[in-house]
Amino acid sequence: MMDIIANTLIVCAMGTLPLTFEILHQDPNGFARSGRLSLAHGTIETPIFMPVGTQATVKSLTPTDLTDDIEAQIILGNTYHLMLRPGADIIEKLGGLHQFMGWERPILTDSGGFQVWSLGDLRKIEANGVRFRSHIDGSEWFLGPKESMEIQRKLGSDIVMAFDECTPYPATYSEARSSMEMSMRWAEECRTALPHNGTQALFGIVQGGMYPDLRRESLHAIQAMDFEGIAIGGLSVGEPKDEMLAMLDALAPHLDKNKPHYVMGVGTPADLIEGVDRGIDMFDCVMPSRNARNGTLFTDHGKINIKNAKYMLDQTPIMEDCSCYTCKNFSRAYLRHLFIAKELLSSRLNTLHNLHYYCDLMRRVRQAIHEQRWPQFRDHFLQQYRNTTI
Amino acid sequence: MMDIIANTLIVCAMGTLPLTFEILHQDPNGFARSGRLSLAHGTIETPIFMPVGTQATVKSLTPTDLTDDIEAQIILGNTYHLMLRPGADIIEKLGGLHQFMGWERPILTDSGGFQVWSLGDLRKIEANGVRFRSHIDGSEWFLGPKESMEIQRKLGSDIVMAFDECTPYPATYSEARSSMEMSMRWAEECRTALPHNGTQALFGIVQGGMYPDLRRESLHAIQAMDFEGIAIGGLSVGEPKDEMLAMLDALAPHLDKNKPHYVMGVGTPADLIEGVDRGIDMFDCVMPSRNARNGTLFTDHGKINIKNAKYMLDQTPIMEDCSCYTCKNFSRAYLRHLFIAKELLSSRLNTLHNLHYYCDLMRRVRQAIHEQRWPQFRDHFLQQYRNTTI
Numbered sequence A, B: 001m002m003d004i005i006a007n008t009l010i011v012c013a014m015g016t017l018p019l020t021f022e023i024l025h026q027d028p029n030g031f032a033r034s035g036r037l038s039l040a041h042g043t044i045e046t047p048i049f050m051p052v053g054t055q056a057t058v059k060s061l062t063p064t065d066l067t068d069d070i071e072a073q074i075i076l077g078n079t080y081h082l083m084l085r086p087g088a089d090i091i092e093k094l095g096g097l098h099q100f101m102g103w104e105r106p107i108l109t110d111s112g113g114f115q116v117w118s119l120g121d122l123r124k125i126e127a128n129g130v131r132f133r134s135h136i137d138g139s140e141w142f143l144g145p146k147e148s149m150e151i152q153r154k155l156g157s158d159i160v161m162a163f164d165e166c167t168p169y170p171a172t173y174s175e176a177r178s179s180m181e182m183s184m185r186w187a188e189e190c191r192t193a194l195p196h197n198g199t200q201a202l203f204g205i206v207q208g209g210m211y212p213d214l215r216r217e218s219l220h221a222i223q224a225m226d227f228e229g230i231a232i233g234g235l236s237v238g239e240p241k242d243e244m245l246a247m248l249d250a251l252a253p254h255l256d257k258n259k260p261h262y263v264m265g266v267g268t269p270a271d272l273i274e275g276v277d278r279g280i281d282m283f284d285c286v287m288p289s290r291n292a293r294n295g296t297l298f299t300d301h302g303k304i305n306i307k308n309a310k311y312m313l314d315q316t317p318i319m320e321d322c323s324c325y326t327c328k329n330f331s332r333a334y335l336r337h338l339f340i341a342k343e344l345l346s347s348r349l350n351t352l353h354n355l356h357y358y359c360d361l362m363r364r365v366r367q368a369i370h371e372q373r374w375p376q377f378r379d380h381f382l383q384q385y386r387n388t389t390i
Helices: A002-013 A063-069 A079-084 A088-093 A097-101 A113-118 A145-155 A173-193 A212-223 A241-254 A269-277 A287-293 A325-329 A332-340 A344-370 A374-387 B002-013 B063-069 B079-084 B088-093 B097-101 B113-117 B145-155 B173-193 B212-223 B241-254 B269-277 B287-293 B325-329 B332-340 B344-370 B374-387
Strands: A020-026 A033-039 A042-046 A048-050 A075-077 A107-109 A123-126 A129-133 A140-143 A159-161 A201-206 A229-232 A261-263 A282-284 A296-299 A302-305 B020-026 B033-039 B042-046 B048-050 B075-077 B107-109 B123-126 B129-133 B140-143 B159-161 B201-206 B229-232 B261-263 B282-284 B296-299 B302-305
Touching: A020 A344, A033 A344, A042 A048, A048 A344, A063 A344, A079 A088, A079 A113, A079 A140, A079 A145, A088 A145, A097 A107, A097 B332, A107 A145, A113 A123, A113 A129, A129 A145, A140 A145, A145 A159, A145 A173, A173 A201, A173 A212, A201 A212, A212 A229, A212 A241, A229 A241, A241 A269, A269 A344, A269 A374, A287 A296, A287 A344, A296 A344, A325 A344, A332 A344, A332 B097, A344 A374, A344 B344, B020 B344, B033 B344, B042 B048, B048 B344, B063 B344, B079 B088, B079 B113, B079 B140, B079 B145, B088 B145, B097 B107, B107 B145, B113 B123, B113 B129, B129 B145, B140 B145, B145 B159, B145 B173, B173 B201, B173 B212, B201 B212, B212 B229, B212 B241, B229 B241, B241 B269, B269 B344, B269 B374, B287 B296, B287 B344, B296 B344, B325 B344, B332 B344, B344 B374
Parallel strands: A048 A282, A075 A107, A107 A159, A159 A201, A201 A229, A229 A261, A261 A282, B048 B282, B075 B107, B107 B159, B159 B201, B201 B229, B229 B261, B261 B282
Antiparallel strands: A020 A033, A033 A042, A123 A129, A129 A140, A296 A302, B020 B033, B033 B042, B123 B129, B129 B140, B296 B302
């Protein structure tokens, strides 16, 4: 294993691989670390939060909002949504996902596995993938490891995710094992279908339900396949918070330190802090953008619901000292009005703030690790976030 | 009459009136002119198009979009909508409409007359105003000249519109006369309720249906009342285009040249050109913003419907040489995708383009008048706009 890593690092240094990862600071007493991840479309700093751009757009925002105000360094695109509409072939003909949506920085695409799994009655899992009906028009599709790799190749993302099955919660030990074993077979097929190349990195995904030994078995299988990064899937699927953290605890000591670690679909600001503390470098979640559209706004002191009548005459911004466009220019009273009046600008200003908050929180995390005060930052943040009501 | 104007101009020059209007260039062979209108919150150049910001927001856009990309110099707010939600008292407590919505340039507010008139069965016209039920919650309200002036005073707009009745179309001569006469009585009450002051200008509104003599009678009545500007209402209410232009033709020679002329709720790009040609300085219309949300985009060569399948692989912008953010960054293929996928960004990028197109068209109009080539510009534009299909 160590030989493979050593070789990888040498080849990376020669510029022929699509990803190089450098650890800048390591918390001496735990797993938290900061790093630098270089990809085909640019370099990002970790730990990082990736805004979700499902249908070739982060809902309501332009690329300029994302770069200039939110300072997002990488965004996520959804293979399932893009394959159905406008279609991978169309995006390829239009120059790939970056050019199509006007985004010049790195993009990570998921495999579509989670979305088709979420379709419930509309999908049937087979040995080589999933047969499903489109939620848009009922048309029949098939998506497996080979198809997912081919679609993500057409999209041209910087980071491609392996196609896996998200193990349901709850699942028996036997269900979780067979689901995990299928995902490991599919992971191998993905690596074969998308071999090492100069532009697209491929991440394998650890499964195993809520069973620490299955999780570790899956991690070792993934780490043996020489992916450019390690993702942890099947979390944040309805399990209690302490079970999720227990899975991260079970994996943290065994994660290959030389590769980036990505926990998928997580989570609240507190979850991000807990994840960093367990060695996670990358996060994505629809929560900040989806909740924004529902009027829920994040602050260091917890969430606020902007439709609440108490904000009717409140001239203060969402969060004091926040440097986002929304907080610099508008009062809670105005944001409440926009939400109540169902104005389009409500979604936009709220999304701007929430994604700025998430990305800026990661910037503060990186700074704390850099300045060797991670434990203090973590404890102060969690105490303040969980124990204040505003 | 001339004495009054002369006095007005002198007082304006002393800075004690809320509006000064200076004509910069006059087309020697017609009514078209360019000018400079100074208001409490800044100076605007005419002819001008005013984007509509109904509920204290131009739908989907921020003030920064409006100033930096669209280069809007003044926007319009709707008294009817704002009085119902969030309420004039709340806006006054929050520092007025400018501060509430973060817009530092001039604002014109309408009187609410047109909106309550549009309520149909929900309203009853009485001698002193209109009793109506809110379209939001059915609550009962009363709005007349006094109430409208008081609400617009609380909103703090730079230009206040008189409260009038929009004469329905079609209307008999007798109906149009009595409606016009009521509007003239109400106009006097508005001038009394909002006397000359240092911050808010008041515009009177000409009515009279589609009867040239009633229109001229109304114009003379309005011009006798010493409003700071002259508006023409009751157009673009379903009448054929040539009837609308005939009314503007009937008024053009009689409009007080020293005051700004505003035709309300008009219209298409071609209507704006026809209006300028008849001495109109100011326009507002929901068309560019509302049509944008429906996928209709304006160009010099007519309208395009972005949902059309022929744009699926079209890598060109909406309009070549357009300098708006949308055209500089995105293809028709991407805009079509956003529209079909019902993405929030679709409304925003489309609105950005359409409002930029309207405001930039007025900039080109001013330049043509300035460079003494108005007739050529007008003829070329109308020929190109009406005779091309794209």
